[in-house]
Amino acid sequence: MPLTDEQVSIAVSEAKFALSESDLAELKVDLNKIIESIEVLNEFDLSGVEPTYHPLADLQNVMREDVIQPSMPQSVALANAATHEDGQFKVPTILVDGGGDQ
């Protein structure tokens, strides 16, 4: 099923992008070509077939011993952040429309 303008807009917004109208239109054309190419998935009788989510079918719940490991120093962990303050990552206002602290 080809994507509608609305479906493209929702996916773009959910994926946290802000695209212009022309970029959205171009993206819709490309996405619909790709969707058309993956329709072959619907040509197979898959009733009763269990999905496989990774290639090591027997592997699940890999655990390690609960012991403290060396970790990255705070200054190193912060070094790539655009802004930080008092040893913490700094972000702009989280809530908008007057709903939160500035």
Add this chain to the structure above:
Amino acid sequence: MNNLIHDYPKLSIAEIQAGLAAREFSATELAEAALMRIAQIDPLVKSFLEITPDLAITAAQGIDQAIASVSAGSLPEECGTLAGVPMAYKDNLNLTGTHTTCASKMLESYISPYTATSISNTLIAGALPLGKLNLDEFAFGSSTETSIFGPTHNPWDLERVPGGSSGGSAAAVAAGLATATLGGDTGGSIRQPASFCGVVGYKPSYGMVSRHGAIGFGPSLDQVGPFARSVADAAAVTDAIALYDPADTASQHTSVKMTDYLTLGVKGMRIGYVPELLELDGLTAEMRRADEDAMQRLQDLGAVLIPIELPHARAALAAYYTIGPAEAFSCLSRFDAVRYGYAERNASNLTELYERSRTQGFGPEAIRRIVLGCYLLSAGVIDQYYYKANQIRTLIRADYQQAFTICDAIVTPASPRAAFRFGEITDPVSMHASDIYTVPVNIAGNGGMSLPIGFGDKTGLPISLQIIGPQLVDQNIFQVAAALEETYDFERLAPMVLEELITPMSLEGGAA
């Protein structure tokens, strides 16, 4: 020194180690020769995004000091299996203190705070780190054309793409800039560029090589693997990096050494081929002729060729372009402009920060795949594509398991065609089709290798055969590849960088 610059690209890993042991050259001289070649040749090939001379020279000096402590003719025990081997790494692998850009504006300024286990293992084994190599942005692509730093050029024909996404890793080896490199393969990103550049490219079985520190986009598909100019060199690098790592939950304990399987021959081995895959529309005639000739050579060596079926292979591309984007959407959501990555300074709230930074930081192909993945995972759609793609994965895995009950290895073309020209393929679906022979192997989790088998009789460009092994029985791949490689005699270094550029005059210029 001048001789070493000229000869160094021709040296195998074994010859480098023999030369070091015999004191014919030092590791420092090797590093200097490699760096000088990069300075001379890479402005044309454009495979490196960052060159790390200090790291290479420091590593080399350490090796030379160790060597000085033992008598001539031998290497000290602390010298690892890659001692003195000039290597370079795809720029989505972290190496402490270097930029790790993923060829994206998103990570243009990012400096690695730690080192990927795969790189670390090569350094422990003694490799000399020359630098970081170009790729398609975040490994989304098959040509390196989506790198924000501009494309890498194919050393065999500078007007053509080197393949992708690990195009820089393939081109650097073909141009004799590094003896071996590391790349990553989610749907063919090692094997397809290796094929385009005429070098050996090997994607290990899922779980053999740690992905810790590799910035991948498809955790159920990704593997790290080597590029080299010979099967023996690829085996040596594989043995150094295929080690258990608790930091990668998929990491497997494997004790097999690929270097033990290089001289066993293929007499009596059962080698499967898929007649249906040789009939695909996109497969060029020269590629088919070369592949059929390679199969004849295997038969002449005593292997038994067995026609097999992989009935669900035709759904593999669709499964890949569903699972890949879905996982990419999830993986790349970590780029929130807070902890690292490109950040728009003037955002007034957090949502604006996310949206502006991600829209500016990611290129069109990355945005396309992330949005596609978001859509494919949405309520009401997930059952229609993503769930079915993973059901198809069950069937593709079963096809391989069935096939490997009657054969020890499978051969297919590595790519439908030889390297294409820049800008020749612009439609995303057509670009995706260039991965048709490689993606089923990632879906199933098996290992696969591109082995150069000469040149197309029409295009004159490098052509490869793909050799696939049973899951986690990758020694079969090396056994077949080493035997087949022996039957060919052709130059592995691209001639234009081998002959025309390395003139005495340019050497003097470079040395000054």
